[in-house]
Amino acid sequence: MAVTDEAILKIKDMILTGELAPGGRLPPEQQLSERLGISRSSLREAVKALEVIRVLDVRRGDGTYVTSLEPQLLLEAMSFVVDLHDDSSVLELFAVRRILEPAAAGMAAAVTTDALVDSLRAELDQVHPSMDVGGLVEHDLRFHRAISEAAGNAYLASLIDGLSGPTVRARIWRGLTQENAVERTLIEHRTIVDALARNDAELARALMTVHISGIEQWLREAL
Incomplete structure (x- = not known):
């Protein structure tokens, strides 16, 4: 960051x-x-x-x-987001994330270990409904980074990590304005971890696609 x-x-x-x-x-x-x-x-x-x-x-x-x-x-402050990304570049970043992160989730599911599942669930246990936006964004960054690194492809992990930084402001704004943002994020993250625990690559890919698409759709409507 x-x-x-x-x-x-x-x-x-x-x-x-x-x-x-x-x-x-x-x-x-x-x-x-x-x-x-x-x-x-x-x-x-x-x-x-x-x-x-x-x-x-x-x-x-x-x-x-x-x-x-x-x-x-x-x-x-909505104009702040528009001014920063008036060329819809942030939407393009999320579109790329929607391609890469499901692929990483599927790859990670194929090689998931108990240690990875335990660490992800421990990360989820730190999230609570009263968590502030900064804490939620930090959790989100750690969660996605852990999965991309677990995929076992350093280049893919680097690409995903590089895309995360420029979308931080959009994620903060979502956390501030979307109702039940913490609960929604936690539920989606838990289902992804459950798919990883079952080594279900197809389900992990599908759930990650839905997760990223939800943020992308919210931002599209906000802009």
């Missing part, structure tokens, strides 16, 4: 946990960058991104504040 994306998730986590409340002021730049373990330039990029989607309000000569986070204010 890019340093800027990591900073965005950490700031969001501070807001979601209540450490930063609506209307609250962020710590000074130097203090916050040291706390997050990133450079001040990376922090500035993260702040700019969150300012665009109306999460932060930068007041020149005063400081940076969390906005009111009112729904109508945050809904204006």
Whole structure:
């Protein structure tokens, strides 16, 4: 994950946990960058991104504040996704994921070990309905990476991992706006793991296709 994306998730986590409340002021730049373990330039990029989607309000000569986070204010941020991907490039990325990840799931199912199934189920056990969006996205990245690596093809795993980074913002937005996003993701991930445990390559491929297609369809409608 890019340093800027990591900073965005950490700031969001501070807001979601209540450490930063609506209307609250962020710590000074130097203090916050040291706390997050990133450079001040990376922090500035993260702040700019969150300012665009109306999460932060930068007041020149005063400081940076969390906005009111009112729904109508945050809904204006849909233009952020459109501005970033006005050429539908993110949809094209998901289309490629829809081709590659089912193939990886099928390959992984053919060679699935008890250790892989146990590790994936342990990962799923960490997910709970009250999990914040940042935690959900991190889980999603780990889950898909584990399956692609289990397929046993380093080039395929690298391609899939490379496609994950550019779609992080879309996954965050889905987590924030789609009802029951955590429960939906957890159910779909569990069915995929069950197929892997049975070494059912065809079912694993089909379930992964449905999983990726669901995100792609949501994004298509959002755009």
